[in-house]
Structure formats: C-alpha cells, structure tokens
Amino acid sequence: MLCSCMNCLQHFGNDSFQLESGGYSMHNDLLPSLGATINHTIKLRKHIVSPYDPRYRLWEKFLIVLVLYSAWICPFEFAFRRYLPSTIFLVDNIINSFFAIDIVLTFFVAFVDHKSYLLVDEPKRIAGHSKSLGFKLLSVLRLWRLHHVNSLFARLEKDIRFNYFWTRCTKLFSVTLFAVHCSGCFNYMIADRYPDPERTWIGAVIPNFMEHNLWVRYVTAIYWSITTLTTTGYGDLHAENTREMVFGICYMLFNLGLTSYLIGNMTNLVVHGTSHTKNFRDTIQAASEFASRNKLPKHMEEQMLSHICLRFKTEGLKQQETLDGLPKAIRSSIAEYLFFPIVQKVYLFQGFSFNLIFQLVTEMQAEYYPPKEDVILQNEAPAYLYIIVSGAVVSNFSLLPNLQVHGRLTAGEIFGEIGVLCNMSQPFTIRTTELTQILRLNRTTLFNIIRQSRQDATIVMSNLFQVFN
C-alpha cells in the first residue's frame, strides 16, 4: 500500500514539474523542487531511460499483452503439447526473447529512490538496485510473469480514472478464467496420459476422444472445469479413476476458497456502492417522520427535505471534509484563490488592508442553500455575517408594523451585518430565491480579527453608516 502511495506521489511530482517548466517566476525559482528532477525533459545520463518515458510505458504495456498470451498458452501447451503445430513453439521463443530484452533493459532504466523520491540514473546504482532486477529474472519462468498483471491491477485500483467496481470485477473475472483454463488443461492431461483411455472422465463419454479435433477436446475440458468451479456439477463428466479423484478433490477445495473470495469481494463492492443511497433514504425518512410526528407545517417540511437533498447532492463532492483534512496553509491559499475577489469588493471592507481581508477570507465557510430556504430569521440572535457568492436572496423587513420594505440581494452583497455589528437581533428575514452559495463568517471571529487595530473597527462602522445615511 505504502509503495503504491509513493507511486502516486511520484505521479503528482511529475505533474508539478510540467507546471513549473511552464514557468511562474518568483516562488519557483527559489524552490529547487523535487519535481524538477523527474521525467523526460530531465536530462538523464546518455543511454539511461526514464521510467516515465511514454515509450517505456508503451513497452511495458506491450509486455503485459505478451504476459497474457504466455499465461494462456502455457497450460495449453502443457496439456496438448503432442497435438500442437511447431509454429507455436517458435512464437514462444520470440516471446522469450522479448523478456530477455526487458531484463537487459533493466540496466538502462533509472529508478526512483524510496527515501529521497529522486530518480537515480547512475549505472552502478541501477545495477545494484537488485530487487527489481531479481524479479525480472524470474520472468524466465513463464507463470511468474503473471505478477506483471497483478501489479497492473494494483495500480488500476488506485487510479481514480477507472471505476473501482469494474476494475475489481475485471480482475476477479480474469483470475476465475485463468483458474478454469488451468484446471481444464491439467485435467485433460491426466486423462490423456492415463493407460486405459476408456476409464477416464472424458473417455467414458467420448470413447475415442483422442481422435476428435483439439477444439472439441478443449471445450469439453473447459466445460468440465467450469461445471466444477461453479459447483453446478451436472455429473455427465466426472472422475473415473483415483488420479482424477485426487485432482478433483484439490480443485474443489481450491474452488471453495475462490468462490468465497468472489462473493466476499462482490459483497464488499455492493455495500460500498449502496451506502450513499441508504444514508440518503435513512436521513430523508428520519426528517419526514420528524415532520409528520410533530405536525410541522408543510413549508417547514419542504425546507427541511430540500436542504437534506442538497446536502446529499453536494456530499458526493465532500467539499467540507476535503478541506478540513488539509493543513491550514493550503486551505488558506484555496480560500484566497476562490473568495478574495468577492470579499474585496464588499462595501463593508472598503479601505481594509490586504492583510486583514486575507485573514477574513481564510476564516469564511462556504455553504449552499436550496431555493426558498430561510438563511436568517427575523429576531434571531446575530451569530453570523453572510456574503453571497452566487445566486440571490430576498429580504423582508418591517421596522414598523405597516411599513414593509423588500429587497433583493445578489452576488457580492452582504447581509446580516447590521445585527452583528450593532449587536441587536436580526431585523430581517432573509430567504433564498434560487440555488445560492453563501460565505459565512462567525461574529466572534470577525471581532477578533478587527480588534487587532482600532483603525479597522472605525472603517467598518463608517462604511456601515455611510450606506444607511
């Protein structure tokens, strides 16, 4: 796991290089960065290839195709060797030579040091990087080559560009197919080598089976194999002698493990896949039960439900959790990037220093409100200041019983500031008219930041009064 995380780090390190090579001036110059030493534009020594070179990646993919072919042909040759044309062995040798080339290539591919995360291109150290070399030598053994496929799948599972469910299913399907193929071939071989062809699993049904063509025999073998693996066990083909029984015992024991593993994985995927819907149902159900039990008026129930719907919709994006997991500096720079332009233009903060607005921005929290939801209730205690990022709200205030003022606020406007700054209960009800994104700033935080200099407090209050006069 750790190892593949490192892979992932390298991957991003790689991106970072490309960005910097595009060049933004200051920050980067002073940062002799990790990324700067990775990838193809990096000058590696002559004759040394980067493992991130697209041509090398292509070579790796080509090898995987060869591995798949090897994995399929190997048990097949084992069982049907005497019936196969000689061309097939020629192909084998060609493939073997490709793997030999790969072993030689190992001495010319730079590798990433596990401690420093730097590419190493000294031929001596590459040669000494024995682990990778040792593994490759094992590729001389045909089936060992399968570990290439295994590591491919391990990488794909971590890769978010591929759907987890389907990657995992493909892997399990491949493993199953391979098991079926191997055991089918092996079982045929037992029958083929048995002294009395009549007393074999295939000979009992097709007496002269050796005279049939390869396709019929192979399909029959696979049919027996899959019938046993899925525990269907029609019984039309079954062990006839002790050898076949012993093989059958082993295969069935293996199948018990494999099918349990398949079911376990499928359960895992199903549980993972349906958890979102189940949570959604549970929450909606709890809310509507609450509403009906307490006989809440329809408009309140509607506000509750639409808020929950919106929360689940945006929970798929997991905005808040993602941000909370990051260190303060990254959060601040994201907040600055996203919200500084809007907060800067708010009338209340005109005349503030860059520093102060920066600090305000980093403390703000973004929230979505569905249409027609109350953000502030009249007479509420003032706890937050709100700035509209997108969407719109309407306010409705009645300072005097028969004087009604309506207002419509849109992106870039602030509300709730009167209550917060004058420390009085909110004079308006504020309600969204469409899907609205709002920045929320805690009152205490605001005061803590402004309190730092007496001057800023004055600016805020004068801004406030200027608008009202």
Added chain:
Amino acid sequence: MLCSCMNCLQHFGNDSFQLESGGYSMHNDLLPSLGATINHTIKLRKHIVSPYDPRYRLWEKFLIVLVLYSAWICPFEFAFRRYLPSTIFLVDNIINSFFAIDIVLTFFVAFVDHKSYLLVDEPKRIAGHSKSLGFKLLSVLRLWRLHHVNSLFARLEKDIRFNYFWTRCTKLFSVTLFAVHCSGCFNYMIADRYPDPERTWIGAVIPNFMEHNLWVRYVTAIYWSITTLTTTGYGDLHAENTREMVFGICYMLFNLGLTSYLIGNMTNLVVHGTSHTKNFRDTIQAASEFASRNKLPKHMEEQMLSHICLRFKTEGLKQQETLDGLPKAIRSSIAEYLFFPIVQKVYLFQGFSFNLIFQLVTEMQAEYYPPKEDVILQNEAPAYLYIIVSGAVVSNFSLLPNLQVHGRLTAGEIFGEIGVLCNMSQPFTIRTTELTQILRLNRTTLFNIIRQSRQDATIVMSNLFQVFN
C-alpha cells in the same frame, strides 16, 4: 447518484417555481403549502404537457407494462418463432406504435432545466433537449426499453414510501427471472437449430421433443436454466454437443457473477436491517454488566436500562441528528413553531419581549425521560433549567430535616430555576412519574441572553420572588 439527487431537487425546485410565479407579498401569503400547488395549476403553453401531470405519469406507467411484456416476449419469439401464431406479431406491432407515439410526445413534454430547476416549455428548447429524445429513439430496439424499468427501480429505491428491502429484492428477483428466461429460450434455440436432434440436451431426454407442445418445451428449457443458475445441476439435462457446451460455459460464468451479486446485496440488506437490534443488545448488555459488576442497587440499574430503552425507541426517530444537520434558520423556525407557545406561558418569562423569548426558545433542547427517572438530584450543581412539555414530575424537598414538601408539576411548568438563578445547589430531587418530554436550557446560555438588557434580568428575578412570596 448525483443524478437522482438532482431528480429529487427538481421535485422541490419545481414547487419553488410555482410558488414564485404566483408572486408573493407577505410572510404567510407567500407560502401556500406544497400539496396545494403541485402540478396542475401551472399554466404551461398550449399543447405542452407537464412531466408531473398525472395523466402523463399514467402513460409512463402504461409504457412500463408494455416494456415488461416486450422483455418477456422478445427472447421467447426468438426461440419459438416458427411455432408461434401470427397474432403475436400483430401485438408486437401495436406495442411498437405506442413507443412511436411516446417519441412524438417527447416534443410536447416540458422538462426541468438542470441549472435553474425551472420547467422549460418552449417548443424549441424542448426539441433541442436532445439527451432525453436520443434515449427514447433507442426504444425502437426492443431490449433497450428495459432501461425504463431500470430507471423505475432507481426511483423506487430512493422513494421512502416503499420498503428498501422489498424494492431491492423485487429488482434482484426480476433480474434473475429475466436471466433465466433469456438463457432458457436461447438454449432451446440451439437445440432446435442443431442438425441432429437426438444429440441435443433436450433431444437426449425427450427424443421427439419437437412434437411436444410449446408448454412442455418451454418448461423444460426454464427448468434446465434455473437448475444451472442455482448451480443445482441435477444432470438429467446437460450439454450434448460443443455448441451447447460453449453456451453453458458462458452462462455459468455469468451465473457466478449474478449469484455473487445476489448474495452481496442480500448481505448488505441483512446488515442494514439488523444493525439497530445489534446496537440495542450491545448497549443494554454493557449497561447491565456495568451494573452487576459494580453491584449497583436495583433501582439505579432499572433507571439506566429504562433510559437506554427509551433512547433506542426514540433513536428510530433520530430527532436530534435530524435537527443538527439543518441550518440554524430552519432549526430556529422549527423550535419556534413547536415550543414558543409553551415557553411564552412560563411564569418566569412573563413580561419578556417577543425577541427574547424567541432567542431562549431557539437555544432549548428537547429530551424524553422514561417514567420514574431522576431529572435533578438534590444537592447537584445547578447546570440547567427545565420546562415540562408533556408528562409530569414530582419534586421532594426537605429544607429542614423533618419538613417534607411534595409537589407535582405538569406541562408548562418550570423547575430547576431556583438553583440556576440563585446559584445554589439544587434544593429538590425531581423525578418523572410518566413518560415526560422536557425542554432543557443551559445556565450559561440563559445568562448570556438575559444579560443583554438589565431590565430583563430584573423581570426574571421579580417573577421568581413573586412566586415564593
């Protein structure tokens, strides 16, 4: 997932549209309730139908019935075409014409814009809303129509009016039945087309199978199919030639996936369904172990257990969690709706302004206590003020050792206020006599709210003393 959440939002978005188009003026006018305005009232252009029109919904349901029929008849015709009466093809053409009508209808059904959540009824934009149209054209292909059924189930799973367990089971059952039906028909077709009828899976058992009636042949096909799917595999019917073996291999591989998926789903449903009982057991067990290990007196153990029982009973309703997930304004308006009438009548708050009581109400927390549980213990530090919403409590105070005063408090009465306001340890033990709902207000919060004006503090204290004198 997101997509179906959007669906849900559209539902509410739709309402909001209707409300706004009605134009609003005042707090209450502006909120005609959900039920009253849904669907029929919106004036769409002439000849344009709302997707929420009950007649259109009925049409959709009718189409689903046709889809189910198509799904069943399609593989059946495929296998038994030459034995079927011609009427059945007439029916097919009638059904096809219904789907053609649905495609034409698409140009006259308003749709909900994904960004604004508003119903669009301009013919041009509807015609340009190509995604939905494109999908419908594919309905010309018979099996593609099944996606109607799929989206129906996706909607039902989100709909809390239907039990999740049974919706999910029905879906899985339908998928299984469909797989069984298709493969049965296909396997029959292989036998039917095979040159030597004796060497087929059905011909080996029923030599003159083509002369039997359709019902016998269909049941035999389905019997083979289900025997294979469930991996029972009696073996009375089994593949006799290579074609059938190849089909059998594919079908068994598919079955392996399907049964894993069924088991995975069932496990998921079982885990979800039993989690409540398991939590309940674990908690009760922990509590009674704690009691017996510490040799607590029986009445304490009883209080603990009955409190836990009650908590689990009300946790099904998940009151507190539901409220906590909502934004402050909604919570406040719910609290106001539910508790304002009771808090307003409490003697301690007589003379308070509306504002102040409103703020107190929004800070209160509702809790249930089972019968005979202590709410306050004599000599406890005063932390909360309690108001009874329903049920009753008895108090027992002994200011002097041999002077016992008992009291009974019911809905609308307050207790614990002497300790809180006079800052002394509680002089009473308060115990519930029946299932009691109580509002709890934190002492610090109370003081923070009252402190805002000196006048209110005076009112509270004078209210307090008036009662005691």
Added chain:
Amino acid sequence: MLCSCMNCLQHFGNDSFQLESGGYSMHNDLLPSLGATINHTIKLRKHIVSPYDPRYRLWEKFLIVLVLYSAWICPFEFAFRRYLPSTIFLVDNIINSFFAIDIVLTFFVAFVDHKSYLLVDEPKRIAGHSKSLGFKLLSVLRLWRLHHVNSLFARLEKDIRFNYFWTRCTKLFSVTLFAVHCSGCFNYMIADRYPDPERTWIGAVIPNFMEHNLWVRYVTAIYWSITTLTTTGYGDLHAENTREMVFGICYMLFNLGLTSYLIGNMTNLVVHGTSHTKNFRDTIQAASEFASRNKLPKHMEEQMLSHICLRFKTEGLKQQETLDGLPKAIRSSIAEYLFFPIVQKVYLFQGFSFNLIFQLVTEMQAEYYPPKEDVILQNEAPAYLYIIVSGAVVSNFSLLPNLQVHGRLTAGEIFGEIGVLCNMSQPFTIRTTELTQILRLNRTTLFNIIRQSRQDATIVMSNLFQVFN
C-alpha cells in the same frame, strides 16, 4: 422494533415494582409509580389475568410447543394423508381445542396500553383491543400459528440472556428445516397423485414406491428436498414430468433467496463477532510499529502495549460510553453510590459539607491503570488530582539531587494535589505497582467548585499544610 422496546420497558417496570414492594421508605411513597400497577401482586379485577402472570407465560410456552407440532404435522398430513392412522386426526382436534381456549382466554387477559404503559383490565376495553384478538382468530388456520414462533424469536433476539449468534442461527436453522420439510412433502404429493407412477421423480428410482413403508418414502422426499436446497443436486432423484419441473423451478427460485439470506446473516454475525479482535490487532500493531519506527526504549513500548491491552479488556465492558449515554442525574447518583464513601475519607476534603463533596464526586472520572504504568511524570504541568480507589502506586521524589524519598500509596489516598493546589509542576513521578483504579479530577473543575465559598478554599489549604507540617 419500537414495539419490542416497549416490551423491554415493561419488563423493567416490572422489576422496579418488586423492589418497591420490598419497601424503601421515603422516595417511593411519594411516587405512585408506573411499576406499581404491573404484575401479579397488582390487584386486577376478578377473572382478569395479567400477561406477566407466570402461569400465563407457561401457557404461552405450551402453545409454542403445540405450534411447532402443528407446523411439522400439517405438510406431512397433506402429503401422506391416505397412509396415516386415524389417531393423528384425533390429536389434531385436541390441539385445535387448545387454540380455541386461547381465543376465549383473550377476553380475560389484561393488556398494556401503548400510550400510558399501564395495564388495562376493563373487560370492555380488552374486548375492544381488537388487534390482538383478530390475530388470534387467525390461529384457526394452522400455518398462521407460526407467527407465535416468529414473535418468540424476535423477543429472544432482544434478550441479552441468550447469545445473539446462537439465537439467530437457531432461527435460521428452523426456517431451513421447515422449508425442507414442506417442499419434500409437497413434492411427494405431486408424485403420489400423478397418473403414471413410473414417470415421477420417486417412481423412476423406486418403481413400486407406494408399497414401501412411510419412513422410506419420507426420508427419500426429504433427501431430494435437501439435495436441491443446498444445490448439491446429485441428480439421482430429479423431475420427470412437467408438474414436477414447475414445482422444482419455484422451489429453486425460493432456495436462491433463502441461501442468500442465510449467507447474508452468517456474514453479518461473523463481522459482528470478529470486530473486537480485529480492532485489538490493529491497535496493537499500530502501537508496536510506532514504537519500533521511533526506536522507543523497551519500557515505554511495554507501558504502551499493556495500557492498550487493559483498555481493550475493559472496553468489552464499555464503562465510559455507557455512562456518557445517560442523563446527568443518573450519572450523578451512580457516582455518588460508587465513590462518595472513598472521597469522603480523603484527608484533603475533611471538613467539607456534604454538598461540596457530592459535587466533587459527580465530576470525577474513574480509570484503570495496568501495573507499572506512570500516572504522573515528574515536572509535568499539574492538570489533574488523583484518588486511588483500589490497587497501589509508588511515588519517588527527589527534592534535592541526593535526597530520595519513596512512598507507597494505597486505596483512599490522594496524589497530585501538591502540584494542583500550589500551581507548580509535579514534584513526583507516580507509578502503579498493580492493577489500579483511580479517580481523576480536573484542576479547573476543582477550583470552580471550591471557589463557590471562601471557607472551603481555606479548609483545603489548611488540610494540605497540616499534612506537610
């Protein structure tokens, strides 16, 4: 679920009654309690029976036995009716009469009102309590009686005296057995009624099956049934005609659901059962990896691991979580019961009023420490005061470099008080010598409580100095 929680409440309500009838004087008199109206000692009207009467409970258990017999005999009679002796029908009638008695009895059994939790013994209301009556009338139908068994299992699953794993397994096993029995009998009946006995599943193997004795035929039917249910499907017995195929199709579809359900339940039980061990492993592994990665000295690693072991051991008891879930008053009374006697005798609190010690006790937290673990490190900031409940600790202080004083403290003694009261870093290292239970009191909490009266602060300080002089 809710309903069974209520059951549980009644159950405890019941206990509480018995305690009170044993009589503790004051508190109880003034509490006309819920419990006081439940159970046999309660005077119900004449001829009205309490549902908690042990004789009625015995009657219910007797009925369950009859239900089990009915469930078994009913499908058996259905299949083998013509071969059974007439005595068996006599037994049936006797059993039916018992259920008739139960229906009559319904009018004389008090029931618990769902709203007030009180036993209702008015004949009119009992007769009107139609739900329970309506259900019982259905018992005339034999198989409906199984719902008695179902509700028995639902109750057992909630009952912590029975192991959840085994209760659940027994239930699933019973359901499986019943399904096997029913389908076996039904399948036999199909063969028995078929016009051509040679062309049935049993007749094909045992040509003259009707002449064999009942036992052979019943075992053969059950054997076929279980072979199909477990999907073993030897194929020695299999459907021979269309009727049997149709029944087989239905049974196999049902089995698919049942086996999925069995596996789902087993998975659920396994996951639940192994979670404790897995957590334990993960935590221990994380701790020892941490220690070895940071090259911590052996004695630190040992302290970490033994603390984690102890925590997991006591987590089984879930002490802290249990307490946290309870309301303040219950927690206070438990704390008073458990710790007041010990805290009262601590020298530091001599001369304190009952009130004050009571408040201190309710704020204390109990913790277990394994042997040889440091509780306080020399020079640490003083954050807590500790009182030993059981076990022993040794202290080691070196006020001057070459003056070493050792001490041993046992149950009832206090430590850490010098640091806390004199606001200096802890002068001792304190280490446990055996498994020790310690009460911990936060410094801030202590000061908040003592600060209430100047007098108490003086007492504490004088107690402290008295010891040191």
Added chain:
Amino acid sequence: MLCSCMNCLQHFGNDSFQLESGGYSMHNDLLPSLGATINHTIKLRKHIVSPYDPRYRLWEKFLIVLVLYSAWICPFEFAFRRYLPSTIFLVDNIINSFFAIDIVLTFFVAFVDHKSYLLVDEPKRIAGHSKSLGFKLLSVLRLWRLHHVNSLFARLEKDIRFNYFWTRCTKLFSVTLFAVHCSGCFNYMIADRYPDPERTWIGAVIPNFMEHNLWVRYVTAIYWSITTLTTTGYGDLHAENTREMVFGICYMLFNLGLTSYLIGNMTNLVVHGTSHTKNFRDTIQAASEFASRNKLPKHMEEQMLSHICLRFKTEGLKQQETLDGLPKAIRSSIAEYLFFPIVQKVYLFQGFSFNLIFQLVTEMQAEYYPPKEDVILQNEAPAYLYIIVSGAVVSNFSLLPNLQVHGRLTAGEIFGEIGVLCNMSQPFTIRTTELTQILRLNRTTLFNIIRQSRQDATIVMSNLFQVFN
C-alpha cells in the same frame, strides 16, 4: 475475547511481577527491559515449572502435533478398523501416554492468578486450580483434544507477528478438511457395515469395493465427501439406501452452515483488507473533483493531492491515533524521549529551565509535510510556532516590494516565531523542499506556559531580539 485479552495482560503482568521481585531503587535501575527478564530468571519453587518456560512451550507444541495426528487417525480407525495393521494401535497407546504425562505435569506448572496477575507456584493452589486440570482430563477423549488446536488459533489471531488473513484462512481450511475427512470416513463405514454391499453408495459404482486397497477406498470416500461439501454433487456417487440418505441429510445441513460460515469469514476479511484502498480512492476522488469543479490552479491541486497521499501513507502507521489513546503520562514521556533533544537546542528557548521545556515538548504535535507544500502563507494570522525535526524548508520574505530575502532552514530550526511573539501577520511564506517532519506548537498554549513566570517571557523576547540584531 476478554479471556484472551487477559492472556495478553498476564503476559505483561508476568513481566511486572518479575521486575518487582527484583526490587527497585532508582529511576533507571528499576526498569530492566522487557526482553532481559522474561521467563527463566524468576525463581519458582523447586519442581515447579513456569508456563513461559521455553521447554514447556516446546512440549505444548509437541502435544499439538499429537493432537493433529489424533484428530486425523481417529475417524480413519473408526471406518477402516478391520483393515488396519496392529502397529497403528500401538502408536495410539504411546500417544495416550503422552497425554497422561501432560495431566500429571499439570500439578507442577505454575499458573497466573486472574486477579493479581501473579504467577502462583504453591503446589496446593495449583492442585486446586481445578479448571485447567478438569479440561486436561477430558483429553482422554480423543476428539476433545482438538480444543488445544482451537486455543492455539485463538492465540495466533491475536498475535500480530502472523498475518490475520492467512491465520484465519488456515483455520477455516483446517476445519473444512477435518469435516471432509470425518464425513468421508463415516459414510464409508455405513457402506462397509451395510448387509447388501451392492446397494451402497460405493458398491453401486465399484461392486467389489471391499477387495480394493485402502487408498482407493479412502480417496473415493473423500471424493464423495468433498463433492457434497462444495455442493458440486456430480451424482456419480450417491446415497442408495435409507441409512445413507439420513446421513446425507445431516451432512448437507451441516455443510449449509459451514459454507455460509466460510463465505461470511471471507467477506469479513475482504472488507477489512480493502478498506484502506477504498478510503484512499474516495478521498483522492473528492479532492480532485473539488479542484476541477472550482478550477483551482494546477499547483494548488498538486499540493492537495500530494498532502492526501502522504497522509494515507502515514495513516497506515496511525501515529496520532495511537498517541491519543494513551494516558497523559505515557504521551509525555514519549514526547520527551523523541523531541526534547531537538527543542532544547532551539535558540528561542535557550536559558529556559528543564521544567519549562519539558512542558512545551509535551504540548507539541508532530506532522509530516510532503515536498513543496506551503506550511505558512505570507500575511496569514499567526496561530502556530513550528520547529523542524527533519527535512528542510525555504522561506521567502519581502519586507519591501523590491527587497527579496531567501533563506533555507533545516532540522532544529524554528519558524513562525516572529508572527506569534510580535502578534503580527506572518511576514514569510514557508515552503518545504523535501519530506519534512515538523513540530507544531499552538500560540495560546505557548503563552499559557510562558506566562507562569515573568522571567521566562523576558528570556524568550531577548532571545528573539538577539537574533534580529
């Protein structure tokens, strides 16, 4: 579970015993390390053996081998008794004598008292420690000996040196093999004892089966057994008479339970094994969706992703959680051990007392930052002080627009102190250049600790100014 935790505690308790009996005098003397004192050094009474004695452990392992042999031979003898050579019964008697020796040995092995966690070596108390003795006596029964194996697996599952997945799989595999072996032998025995050998499951296929050699018969029996257990059920071997059917029914019912249990366990292991990868995927996906939705610049996305990668990499080590679960004293001593040497050398704290640095160290939190991540942003509010433990950072400050000062800080240096101490927004941006470990100290905590004495505050400020002048 609790019981095995106790085992684990006893392990440590045991150590603690040894330590105390050695008697201790001073801080370091008193803690000879875990490894050095284990087992052999304790002086137990003469003729009494410690249960931790490696020779006794070897004896226990030897017994387990005997148990496994017994478990295999016992059903085998049962079925094939009449065909076995007499030597095998001689071996049985030898093995029985070993178990007899073990029972005698029980009186000479010390045991760990469950309450005091001390080894008890008094012969009287050992003899009275009946539970262990009683269990051992049951070993006279052959199959009872299997509980030795069961307790071995229970211990292995808790032992983190063994992989949980493989331990659990081995256990389940052994149980399965044993079930297959037993039922195979038992089924053979039924056939062997049946009056008419032709009408048995084996006789129907191998008419003269009693004349074949043991191997053929044993393999056939096992083949039938595994065919049934895995529900493959070819049907070539199947029950021929009622006895065999009854046994088959029981075995298949048992298999249903066993396979469910196997699948349940496998699912549990798969879910446990893949949770890390799934969490990683979900988090990375959420972060990159967030970045692309908000169109964050590439370098921000890169910082987010590489931080998350690093967090998951180190989460495998679960550093923070491990520490949080420990009591304060252990955490403090670990912090002191790990960080005191570095904090002591920081220029800012030169002249501080040991006490004060100790308190600072215990409040610090260690964190890892990936390369090229911002730790502090220019103009940020000062919240933390940072000390570099390993790795390096670069700072970039521009007090005047065209004056740029760069600096590089490495292990042991402090940054962020100017902002914190002068209460101004951070004048630098600080960015890591490689994988960096940093100690973080909260500003408020720092001030609380320094505030204790006026002198220390002066030292800090003078240290700060000395550097800048």
